[in-house]
Amino acid sequence: MDKVLRCITSNGGIMAAAIDSTYIVATAQQIHHTSAVATAALGRLLTASSMMGTMLKKSDASITLKMNGGGPLGSVVAIADGKGNCRGYVEHPEVELPLKSNGKLDVGKGIGSDGLLGVIRDYGEGNPYSGQVELQTGEVAEDITHYYAVSEQIPTVCALGVLVDKRDIRQILAGGLLIQVLPGAEESDIAKLEENVNQLNSVTSMLAKGMNIEEICRTALNGFDVEVLDEYSVSYACNCSMERVERALSTLKPEELCSLADETGYAEVKCQYCNHAYRLSVNDLKRIAESSHAKQNMEKN
């Protein structure tokens, strides 16, 4: 199982979170049959969402990240809960692109940079907080950094890595690092952090060397006294159910609902996050149509 770990410097000036998200990204690849570039795009966003989820400090809260950059991959979405468990999808998982001249997957081109990164934080108390910023590169990490700078005024370093084996796409290594400068930080802390960050290897190369996420955090915060705040086991997890499917369907018009069934008298509805198929009969669809119709009438009266 994957893990996220959060640390803080003992003067409270800098927080760092690191994740090994290898299994999460491999699971997403298997569920969505993503191409190499789609695996990297979705994998980076899932990796970021999991770390950002653990920062909500409330287990039943959730965070949704959505990138719409106009690229051939279409929308990329990731949702994480307050324990860092996450799920997501990419609109066109089959799209593949040539590698960049440096041999890396071209996530920036796949997602595109002509659009927005939307972030919704829902604490389950109504009125979710939502913000959005213009995409910078579509490479995900830069866009997350920009989001924190503009929308939350928190100086942030974000590094996200997904390595996909070119011969066997199921062989994946993935991880991330998110460092934030908190209000208590001194100028000298920031200078020291910048020096560390400039010398830091990529997260995937540190994982490949066998470093664990605590060692990665401590390397990023080299020279500081560091305390571990918390550690979570995280996985790719979907919370779909027949009840949720019915609730989603009840927003359709009755005639749309009943046209979903095929000639055998059944409709199959697939969860876009985990691909689980839910089978509904014509009678199920009629029942949903009637109850949503009755509810609408009640709301009118």
Ligand SMILES: [Zn+2]
């Ligand atoms: Zn699902």
